[in-house]
Amino acid sequence: MTKESPVLSLRGMNKQFGEGCSRCIEKPENLEKNYCPNCGTVYACRDISFDLYKGEIIGIVGESGSGKSTLMRSLYFDSEVTDGEYLLADYKDGQENVFGSSLQQQKWIRNMLLGMVYQNPLLGLRMEFSSIANIAEKMIAANHRNVEAMFSRGHELLDKVNIPTFRSSEAPKNFSGGMQQRVQIAKALSNNPPVLLLDEVTTGLDLSVQADVLDLIKTIQRELQISMIVVSHDLAVIRMLSDRTIVMYNGEIIEEGLTDQVLEDPQHAYTQQLVYSLL
Amino acid sequence: MGYVAVKGGQEAIAQSNLGLAYARVRSGRVLAVEDILAGMRPLVDQVMSESSLYDEELAALAIKQAGGSMEEAVFLMRAHRSTLSRLYYTTATSTKEMFVERRISASFKDIPGGQLLGIAHDFTQRFLDFDLLTETEDEAIRKAAAYEEQSANTEVPLMDLRRLPKVVDYLEEQGLFETAPFDDSEPDDITKRSIQFPTSRSQRLQSLTRGQTGAVTSLGYAEIRGYGVANHPNIGELRVGQLPLHVADPRRAEDEEDAYYIGSVTVTEVESFIPIDVADESGKTKMSFSIGYGLTFGQNETKAIAMSILDYSLEHPAENHPTSDEEFVLLHVDSVESTGFISHLKLPHYVTFQSLLDGIRKIKGGTE
Amino acid sequence: MNYQGNYAFLDENSKMEIRRTILKAVAIPGYQVPFASREMPIARGWGTGGLQVSLSLIGEDDVLKVIDQGSDESVNAVNIKKMIADTTGVATTIHTGEATLIQSRHRIPEVPLTEDQILVLQVPLPEPLRAVEPSERKTKAMHAYGEYSVSWLHLFEQIVRYGKTAMHSDYPVIVNRRYLMAPSPIPRFDNPKLNHNDGLVLFGAGREKKIYAVPPYTEVVSIDFEDHPFEVESFAGAACRLTGLTDVFLDELVDEATGETYYLTNDQSYLLETLNAKQETAAGGIRHD
Numbered sequence: 001m002t003k004e005s006p007v008l009s010l011r012g013m014n015k016q017f018g019e020g021c022s023r024c025i026e027k028p029e030n031l032e033k034n035y036c037p038n039c040g041t042v043y044a045c046r047d048i049s050f051d052l053y054k055g056e057i058i059g060i061v062g063e064s065g066s067g068k069s070t071l072m073r074s075l076y077f078d079s080e081v082t083d084g085e086y087l088l089a090d091y092k093d094g095q096e097n098v099f100g101s102s103l104q105q106q107k108w109i110r111n112m113l114l115g116m117v118y119q120n121p122l123l124g125l126r127m128e129f130s131s132i133a134n135i136a137e138k139m140i141a142a143n144h145r146n147v148e149a150m151f152s153r154g155h156e157l158l159d160k161v162n163i164p165t166f167r168s169s170e171a172p173k174n175f176s177g178g179m180q181q182r183v184q185i186a187k188a189l190s191n192n193p194p195v196l197l198l199d200e201v202t203t204g205l206d207l208s209v210q211a212d213v214l215d216l217i218k219t220i221q222r223e224l225q226i227s228m229i230v231v232s233h234d235l236a237v238i239r240m241l242s243d244r245t246i247v248m249y250n251g252e253i254i255e256e257g258l259t260d261q262v263l264e265d266p267q268h269a270y271t272q273q274l275v276y277s278l279l
Numbered sequence: 280m281g282y283v284a285v286k287g288g289q290e291a292i293a294q295s296n297l298g299l300a301y302a303r304v305r306s307g308r309v310l311a312v313e314d315i316l317a318g319m320r321p322l323v324d325q326v327m328s329e330s331s332l333y334d335e336e337l338a339a340l341a342i343k344q345a346g347g348s349m350e351e352a353v354f355l356m357r358a359h360r361s362t363l364s365r366l367y368y369t370t371a372t373s374t375k376e377m378f379v380e381r382r383i384s385a386s387f388k389d390i391p392g393g394q395l396l397g398i399a400h401d402f403t404q405r406f407l408d409f410d411l412l413t414e415t416e417d418e419a420i421r422k423a424a425a426y427e428e429q430s431a432n433t434e435v436p437l438m439d440l441r442r443l444p445k446v447v448d449y450l451e452e453q454g455l456f457e458t459a460p461f462d463d464s465e466p467d468d469i470t471k472r473s474i475q476f477p478t479s480r481s482q483r484l485q486s487l488t489r490g491q492t493g494a495v496t497s498l499g500y501a502e503i504r505g506y507g508v509a510n511h512p513n514i515g516e517l518r519v520g521q522l523p524l525h526v527a528d529p530r531r532a533e534d535e536e537d538a539y540y541i542g543s544v545t546v547t548e549v550e551s552f553i554p555i556d557v558a559d560e561s562g563k564t565k566m567s568f569s570i571g572y573g574l575t576f577g578q579n580e581t582k583a584i585a586m587s588i589l590d591y592s593l594e595h596p597a598e599n600h601p602t603s604d605e606e607f608v609l610l611h612v613d614s615v616e617s618t619g620f621i622s623h624l625k626l627p628h629y630v631t632f633q634s635l636l637d638g639i640r641k642i643k644g645g646t647e
Numbered sequence: 648m649n650y651q652g653n654y655a656f657l658d659e660n661s662k663m664e665i666r667r668t669i670l671k672a673v674a675i676p677g678y679q680v681p682f683a684s685r686e687m688p689i690a691r692g693w694g695t696g697g698l699q700v701s702l703s704l705i706g707e708d709d710v711l712k713v714i715d716q717g718s719d720e721s722v723n724a725v726n727i728k729k730m731i732a733d734t735t736g737v738a739t740t741i742h743t744g745e746a747t748l749i750q751s752r753h754r755i756p757e758v759p760l761t762e763d764q765i766l767v768l769q770v771p772l773p774e775p776l777r778a779v780e781p782s783e784r785k786t787k788a789m790h791a792y793g794e795y796s797v798s799w800l801h802l803f804e805q806i807v808r809y810g811k812t813a814m815h816s817d818y819p820v821i822v823n824r825r826y827l828m829a830p831s832p833i834p835r836f837d838n839p840k841l842n843h844n845d846g847l848v849l850f851g852a853g854r855e856k857k858i859y860a861v862p863p864y865t866e867v868v869s870i871d872f873e874d875h876p877f878e879v880e881s882f883a884g885a886a887c888r889l890t891g892l893t894d895v896f897l898d899e900l901v902d903e904a905t906g907e908t909y910y911l912t913n914d915q916s917y918l919l920e921t922l923n924a925k926q927e928t929a930a931g932g933i934r935h936d
Contacts, residue, residue: 358687362652618690
C-alpha cells in the first residue's frame with residue numbers, strides 16, 4: 001500500500017436502534033435530535049465516514065448521545081451496524097468490507113489488527129486472572145504456545161506501561177483505576193496491532209492519573225508509530241493527543257479537521273460552544 | 280495359592296438392601312396403598328406432577344416403596360415411565376372444558392361464573408390437632424356421614440361447573456389483553472428430544488411442570504421478591520378440576536368429533552396477569568397485560584403459581600436476573616437430575632483424589 | 648429379582664435412538680451429540696449415560712466387564728454389572744482381555760484395548776469449557792468456532808500461580824485436531840491411552856444428555872505449552888508392593904500396623920493377572936481367580 005492510503009477507512013456507517021417508521025425513514029428532518037418521536041427509533045450513528053492514516057491519532061469528541069461510543073463499539077464488533085463500509089489496509093488489502101465478513105474473520109481482525117481499551121476495565125480485562133495472563137490472552141488467541149516467550153513479551157509490555165514486574169502475577173481487580181487502564185493498554189498492544197481504539201480511557205480517573213495515562217499513550221504512539229482513534233467528551237484530552245479531530249453531534253459528524261484549526265477556528269455552533277467552554 | 284478378587288462389594292450391597300427392606304416392615308405394620316390414596320392426596324399429586332406420569336395408584340405404590348421419600352418415589356415413577364411405550368398423544372385440550380372443583384381470582388372480586396373456594400388448606404388454622412393421634416376408623420366414618428348429611432341439607436347456588444368462562448376472556452373483550460395469535464404448531468416433547476438453547480415455550484413449560492416443587496417454588500419466590508421482572512403478578516385465575524382427555528381415532532385423525540374419551544385427570548391451572556409495555560402499529564408504546572402460565576398434574580397450587588411466574592420471566596427475560604436465565608432455571612429444577620448429581624458425590628472418587636494429591640505434591644515440591 | 652422387562656431394559660425404539668446418536672458421535676470424533684436421555688433405575692450422576700450406551704449396544708454374545716475406580720468389586724460397579732446382567736443374562740468377566748464391552752468410571756484399564764472391544768466411560772460433566780463458561784449456549788458457539796484459547800489461558804494462569812499446570816484429572820484433550828473434549832475424570836495418566844488406540848471409546852453423560860466418541864486410530868492430544876509439556880502422575884518412582892509394577896496407576900495406602908505408605912496397582916484385575924502369572928512361572932501352579 002502507498003503511504004497515502006489510509007490504515008482504516010469508514011464509509012457511510014449507520015447504526016439505528018429500532019425499526020423506524022413511515023415518519024422517520026429517510027426523513028431526517030422529522031427527527032428530534034437523533035430519535036423519532038413517533039416510533040422511538042434512535043439513529044445513533046448517521047452516515048459516518050473518515051480515514052485514519054498510519055501513525056496518526058484521530059480524536060473523536062462529542063457529548064453523551066453523540067454516537068461516539070456506538071461508533072467505537074461498532075469498530076470493535078461489540079455491536080452490529082445497520083450498514084456501512086469498513087476497510088482495513090491489513091485485511092485483504094483494504095478491498096473487502098469488514099462489516100460483511102464472517103464471525104471467524106472478525107475475531108481474527110479483533111485479535112490481530114485492533115487493540116481496544118475500554119472506559120470500564122471490567123469490559124477489557126478478566127479480573128480473576130493475573131495481569132500477565134490478561135496480556136497473554138491475546139497472544140494465546142494468536143496461537144502462541146510458548147510460556148516463556150509470552151512471559152517475556154508480557155513483562156516487556158508491563159514495563160512499557162510502567163507497571164512493576166512484581167505485580168505481573170496479581171489480578172487487576174486489586175489495582176487502582178489508572179493501573180487497570182495501563183494493563184488494558186499493555187494487553188491491547190500485545191499482538192502489535194496497527195490500530196488502537198481508546199474509548200474514554202481517562203474518564204473517571206484522578207487528574208494526575210489522567211495526565212500519566214495520556215503521557216503514556218503519547219509516548220507509545222511516538223515509539224511504535226501506531227495509529228489511534230481516541231474518543232472523549234473532554235476536548236482537553238483530544239487537544240493533547242490528536243492530530244486531527246472529528247466532532248460528533250446527534251449521531252452525525254458536524255465538523256472535522258486538524259486539531260489546531262478546529263480549536264482556533266470552530267465553524268459549527270456546537271463546536272464553538274465546546275471550544276469556548278474549554279478556555 | 281492364587282489371589283482372588285475381594286467379593287466384599289457385592290456382599291455389602293446385598294446386605295444393605297436387605298436392611299432397607301427390613302426397616303420398612305420392622306414394626307409389623309403395613310401401610311396400604313389405599314391408605315396413602317385416602318389420607319395423603321397432596322403427596323400423591325406432588326409425585327405425579329414431578330414424575331410427569333399420571334397414575335394415582337402407581338404414585339401411591341411408589342410412595343409406599345420409597346417409604347415416603349419424595350426423592351425416591353419420583354425416581355421410581357420416572358424409571359417406570361422409561362419402560363412404557365408411547366403409543367398416542369391426546370388431542371389438544373382446552374381447560375375451558377374442565378369440570379371445576381375450585382376456581383378463584385385474586386384480580387377481580389366478581390368473575391363471570393363466580394368464585395368457587397373449593398377445598399384447600401388456605402384458610403385453615405394451623406394448630407396441631409392432637410385428637411388425630413387417637414383417631415379410629417369408626418370416628419372417621421361418623422365424621423364423613425355427618426358432613427354428607429349436612430351437605431345434602433344445604434342450599435347452594437347453581438353453577439355450571441363444566442362450562443365456566445375464563446377470566447382472561449373478559450380482559451380480552453375489554454381490549455386490555457393482547458391476544459396471542461393462534462398457534463397450532465406441534466409442540467416439542469422434551470422426553471423425546473433433549474432441550475437445546477434457546478428453548479421453545481413448550482420446552483420451557485414442560486421442564487417447569489415436571490420440576491421439583493421446592494426448586495420451582497424457590498425460584499418463583501426469588502423472582503417476585505426482587506430477583507426478577509415480575510414483581511407483583513396478579514393471579515387472574517386459578518382452577519383445579521377434572522380435565523377430560525381424548526385420543527384421536529388413528530384411522531380418522533382429523534375428525535376431532537370422533538376422538539375417544541380416555542378419562543379425566545386432575546389438573547391445577549394458573550393464569551397470572553402481569554403488566555407489560557407493547558408497541559402498537561404506529562409504533563407507540565402502551566401498557567397491556569401479558570400472561571404467565573402454570574399447569575400441573577394434580578392439585579399443586581403453589582407450584583403452578585410459581586411456574587406461571589417463571590414462565591413469564593423466561594418469556595420476557597431481563598438482563599442480569601438469574602430467573603430470566605433459561606439455562607439457570609430449566610437445568611436445575613429437575614428432581615431426578617439434581618438429587619442424582621448431588622448424591623453422586625457419595626460415590627468413590629479415590630482416583631481423581633489421588634491425582635489431585637499428586638498434583639498438589641508436585642507443586643509443593645516445585646516451590647520448596 | 649424376577650426381571651420381566653425388555654432385553655437390556657430399554658425398549659427397542661430407545662435403543663435405536665441411542666445407537667443413532669452413537670453413530671453420529673463416531674462420525675464426529677470428540678463432538679458432544681445431544682440425546683434424549685431416559686431415566687434409569689439407578690440415579691442420575693451414578694452412570695446412567697454410560698449405562699444407556701452399554702444397554703443399547705449389548706447383545707447375547709457379549710462379555711461384560713464393569714469397573715469403578717479401577718476395581719471390579721467397587722460397590723457402584725457391582726450394582727451396574729448386576730443391573731445389566733439381570734436384564735440380559737450376558738456373561739460377565741473381570742478380565743479385560745476377555746471382555747467385549749467394558750463400562751468404566753474414572754479409569755481406562757491398563758491392558759490395551761483391541762479392535763474387538765468397546766470401552767464405555769461414565770461422564771459427569773461433558774463440557775470441557777464449563778469451568779470458564781457456565782452457559783451451554785455460549786460453549787456450543789465456542790465449539791462451533793473452534794475457539795478454545797480460553798482453555799490454554801486457564802493453564803497459563805495456573806503456571807503463573809503455581810509454576811506448573813494444576814489440572815489433575817478430566818484433563819482436556821483435542822480430538823482429531825478439531826474438538827476440545829473432556830475425557831471424563833480419568834487421571835492424566837490415562838489420557839495417552841486414548842491416542843491412536845485400537846478399540847472404540849464411547850462417553851456417556853446421562854444427566855447432561857450427551858454422547859461422544861473417540862473412534863479407533865484417532866489422534867488425541869492433551870493441551871499444553873511447548874515449554875510446559877503435558878505430564879502424567881509420577882508417584883515419585885514408587886512401585887506396586889505386590890507385583891513390582893511401576894508403569895501403572897497406583898493407589899496410595901497406609902499400612903495400619905507400621906504406619907508406612909505403600910502403593911498397589913489400581914487396576915485390580917490387572918493386579919490379579921500379574922500376580923497369578925508370576926506364580927505360574929514361579930511355581931508352575933494353577934491359576935486361581
